[in-house]
Amino acid sequence: MRADARANHVRLLVVAGAVITEQGVDASMRDIARQAGVGLATLLRHFPTREALLEALLRTSFDELTARAAEVETSSLPQDALMLWLRDFVACTTNYRGVATSMMRAIEDPQSALHTSCVTMRAAGTRLLTRAQAADVARTDLDGADLFALASSLAWLGDMPGLEARAEHLFGVVMSAILTNADSSDTEEERRPRARS
Amino acid sequence: MRADARANHVRLLVVAGAVITEQGVDASMRDIARQAGVGLATLLRHFPTREALLEALLRTSFDELTARAAEVETSSLPQDALMLWLRDFVACTTNYRGVATSMMRAIEDPQSALHTSCVTMRAAGTRLLTRAQAADVARTDLDGADLFALASSLAWLGDMPGLEARAEHLFGVVMSAILTNADSSDTEEERRPRARS
DNA sequence: GTATATTCGGATCGGCGATCCGGAAAAACG
DNA sequence: CGTTTTTCCGGATCGCCGATCCGAATATAC
Numbered sequence: 001m002r003a004d005a006r007a008n009h010v011r012l013l014v015v016a017g018a019v020i021t022e023q024g025v026d027a028s029m030r031d032i033a034r035q036a037g038v039g040l041a042t043l044l045r046h047f048p049t050r051e052a053l054l055e056a057l058l059r060t061s062f063d064e065l066t067a068r069a070a071e072v073e074t075s076s077l078p079q080d081a082l083m084l085w086l087r088d089f090v091a092c093t094t095n096y097r098g099v100a101t102s103m104m105r106a107i108e109d110p111q112s113a114l115h116t117s118c119v120t121m122r123a124a125g126t127r128l129l130t131r132a133q134a135a136d137v138a139r140t141d142l143d144g145a146d147l148f149a150l151a152s153s154l155a156w157l158g159d160m161p162g163l164e165a166r167a168e169h170l171f172g173v174v175m176s177a178i179l180t181n182a183d184s185s186d187t188e189e190e191r192r193p194r195a196r197s
Numbered sequence: 198m199r200a201d202a203r204a205n206h207v208r209l210l211v212v213a214g215a216v217i218t219e220q221g222v223d224a225s226m227r228d229i230a231r232q233a234g235v236g237l238a239t240l241l242r243h244f245p246t247r248e249a250l251l252e253a254l255l256r257t258s259f260d261e262l263t264a265r266a267a268e269v270e271t272s273s274l275p276q277d278a279l280m281l282w283l284r285d286f287v288a289c290t291t292n293y294r295g296v297a298t299s300m301m302r303a304i305e306d307p308q309s310a311l312h313t314s315c316v317t318m319r320a321a322g323t324r325l326l327t328r329a330q331a332a333d334v335a336r337t338d339l340d341g342a343d344l345f346a347l348a349s350s351l352a353w354l355g356d357m358p359g360l361e362a363r364a365e366h367l368f369g370v371v372m373s374a375i376l377t378n379a380d381s382s383d384t385e386e387e388r389r390p391r392a393r394s
Numbered sequence: 395g396t397a398t399a400t401t402c403g404g405a406t407c408g409g410c411g412a413t414c415c416g417g418a419a420a421a422a423c424g
Numbered sequence: 425c426g427t428t429t430t431t432c433c434g435g436a437t438c439g440c441c442g443a444t445c446c447g448a449a450t451a452t453a454c
Contacts, residue, residue, distance in 0.1 A: 002400060002451060029442065039403035044443070100238040101298075102359075108359040140372070149360055149367060160298075162305040163346055170346060173339070177374035199431060226411065236434035241412070316397060 012036050016047075017057055024097035025054060040186045042129040052113040054102060061092045062117050068131075069124035078135040079179050086151050089125065090171060093155040108149070119158050122148040132179070139180050150174055207244050209233050209318040213244075214254055221294035223357075249310040251299060254284065258289045266321035275332040276376050279325045281349050287368060297352035300322060302343070303393050319345040329376070336377050371391055 003011075007041035015036040019027050029050065033043040047053035061183025068088055072081040093099050107122065134141050142150075154174060158167040212233040216224050226247065230240040230355075265285055269278035290296050295334035302321065303311035323341030330337050351371055357365040 005401060005453065008402090028440080030440080030442080033403095041403055041443080042401080045401080048443095050442090104360070105241065106359040108357075139370075143367070146363060146367060146370070148298050149354055149357070149363060150370070152357075153354050157346055157355055159345070160301040160305075160349075163301070166343060166346060169338070171344060173336075173343070173347070173374050176369050201420070204430060205433090225409080227409080237411080238413080238434055239432080242432080247411090256419095376444095 002155065006044075008036075008042060010036055010079075012038065012043055013056060015055055016043075017181055018052075020057065025050070025099050026104055029053075042066060049113060051102065053098070054099065055113040055117055057096070057112070058099070058117060061095070062121060065089060066120060066124050069128060073128060073131065076163055077126075079134040079137040079181075082132045082138060083175055083179070085125065085128055086147075086154075086175070087171065089121065089151050090154045090158060090167075093152070094158040094167075097159040100152045100159070104149070104152050118127050118148075119156075125151065129178075137180055138178055142178065147178070202243075204270070205233075205235055205239060207236065208239055208241055209250075210253060217293050222247070222296050222299055224326075226250075237331065246310060247299075248299065248303060250313055251293070251296065252310040254293070255296070255311070255314060259318060262286060262289055263317060263321050266325060270325060272330055274334075275325075275329040275379075276334040279329045279335065280372055280376070282325055283324065283344075283351075283372070284368065286348050287319065287351050287355060287364075290349070291355040291364070294356040297349045297356070301349050309325070315345075322348065323387065334377055335375055339375065344375070347375065 012032070016032045019035060023031075026088045029043055030040050032053075033040045043053075047056060065085075065088060069085050072084050075081075076084060078080070093103065102114060103118050103121075106112035107118040109115060110171070122144050126146050129138055129142065129144060129147050132138035133142075154171055156169055157163055163170075209229070213229045216229050216232060220228075226240055227237050229250075230237045233240070244253060250282075262282075262285060266282050269281050272278075273281060290300065299311060300315050300318075304308035304315040306312060319341050322344050326335060326339065326341060326344050329335035330339075351364070351368055354360055354367055360367075
């Protein structure tokens with residue numbers, strides 16, 4: 001790859017990250033190119049589709065999430081590991097508004113540039129879920145796809161206007177449906193009623 | 198209103214319903230106008246924004262839902278009423294793909310043509326929730342906005358590709374978080390593990 | 395320094411929603 | 425009826441979008 005091309009590549013990634021952070025995943029590709037000081041054709045040459053660009057933006061975060069899954073799997077109790085990782089997953093996928101919808105579409109479309117990344121994430125979550133189920137602290141009528149769907153729906157809720165404040169609470173509500181608090185552990189706080197404003 | 202204008206109005210509603218049913222709420226306004234055999238300007242004169250068109254399409258269903266809320270409130274146990282009505286709500290809002298997102302945006306935007314309808318729906322759900330909470334069968338750390346958000350997220354899940362089959366199951370999972378099955382009633386079936394394919 | 399291969403970006407295309415306005419047609423009136 | 429008035433229609437146009445083409449610019453190889 002030529003030097004100027006490589007420079008444009010990283011420049012586009014940085015600018016796209018900034019623009020999409022504040023405008024969401026449906027930001028205008030032209031805008032991104034303009035703010036990066038290149039032509040639209042150049043952006044589209046480096047990232048042929050919007051999903052390819054998103055995939056490049058998410059790869060770093062996703063790799064960190066995968067590492068985090070392995071980490072909590074050995075360092076925490078099954079129920080805590082699942083909850084901690086899901087919290088990270090939701091937080092990560094809430095950085096870019098609208099990304100939950102893109103991911104749910106991509107995971108069903110092998111052609112999507114995001115497909116592999118999403119499948120990897122789902123697999124990481126599935127491992128934590130299976131471990132929790134084996135420890136009898138998670139309901140057994142869920143599989144990895146269910147978990148991915150529920151987590152994605154929480155991410156979707158998180159970037160609805162006016163719901164930012166409720167997102168954490170609703171996370172706890174859904175978690176209470178996933179975990180089967182067989183014994184009262186320190187994750188019990190998630191069920192405690194919250195003072196509402 | 199002139200006779201030809203009224204005819205176009207109903208014609209546009211019928212065609213828009215068909216087109217949006219199969220293409221989702223982001224269907225091209227031009228397409229709808231074309232299929233109705235009128236100019237784009239005519240469609241936009243009758244429904245100045247996409248949300249105004251959606252509001253007109255949803256009004257009938259929403260009125261039925263409001264009536265249904267009053268019906269189950271008097272005919273069913275608090276927990277059953279809440280569950281039955283939420284099921285209807287989700288089914289109704291899943292008819293048009295993408296409508297959940299439109300509703301969540303509209304309910305925070307008083308300018309939206311959909312705003313009033315959404316607020317009405319939320320109020321209907323809130324009444325059923327409050328009744329269930331008073332009967333001690335629903336968790337008390339939820340308010341109407343939480344319920345609306347959870348129901349909308351279920352509707353959102355329902356129109357993700359590949360999740361149609363799981364939607365009902367996930368509905369049960371989330372319901373199990375909302376209801377507090379104090380005594381084992383006949384709604385208990387929702388918690389029974391499901392055989393997965 | 396020249397030749398080659400790669401990359402760039404302006405230009406163009408079809409499609410979108412928004413808007414304008416001249417003409418068509420319904421309605422009101424005599 | 426015919427005429428006038430009011431309403432409504434829809435083609436045309438605008439700026440924006442993403443996709444694509446291709447001559448110009450330039451980094452790299454020799």
